[in-house]
Amino acid sequence: QVELVESGGGSVQAGGSLRLSCSTSSYVYEHYSWAWFRQAPGKEREGVAGIGHDGRTTYADSVKGRFAISRDNAKNTQYLIMNSLKPEDSGMYYCAAELRVGATLNSDDFGIWGQGTQVTVYS
Numbered sequence: 001q002v003e004l005v006e007s008g009g010g011s012v013q014a015g016g017s018l019r020l021s022c023s024t025s026s027y028v029y030e031h032y033s034w035a036w037f038r039q040a041p042g043k044e045r046e047g048v049a050g051i052g053h054d055g056r057t058t059y060a061d062s063v064k065g066r067f068a069i070s071r072d073n074a075k076n077t078q079y080l081i082m083n084s085l086k087p088e089d090s091g092m093y094y095c096a097a098e099l100r101v102g103a104t105l106n107s108d109d110f111g112i113w114g115q116g117t118q119v120t121v122y123s
Contacts, residue, residue, distance in 0.1 A: 004023070004096075004112060005114065006020060006093070006116065008021050009117030011120040013121070013122060017082060020036065020080040020117060021079055022034065022080075022097075023077040024077075029076040031053050033099070033104065035047060035069075035105060037094045037096060038092065039094070040090060047104075049067050051069045052101070056102065063082075063089075066082065066084045068083075086121060088121075091119060092119075093116060093119050094116045098110045098111050098112060
């Protein structure tokens with residue numbers, strides 16, 4: 001069973017940066033597609049960034065140019081680098097994984113989820 005471990009959340013002032021990490025011990029890591037989703041209180045979960053097993057990426061319009069997703073297959077870890085953070089970026093961020101679904105932000109495509117890490121951006 002694949003388990004995901006997220007880290008890197010925290011509180012930061014608007015304009016600051018954070019790096020989220022999501023790791024797994026799965027030996028088939030390189031075959032997985034990954035994504036980050038976030039959910040703020042009272043709002044629906046939304047896709048933020050995704051990276052396919054082939055390395056292709058996709059981003060929500062609201063984070064394009066500010067966030068970057070990447071993967072390190074040697075470390076079984078993928079990262080979400082968040083720059084120029086805004087208060088509206090606050091929420092619980094979830095890492096998700098699935099075999100070979102490509103770069104997608106559709107939550108229905110993912111069957112493996114982490115526990116989430118909180119990001120708070122204050123003005």
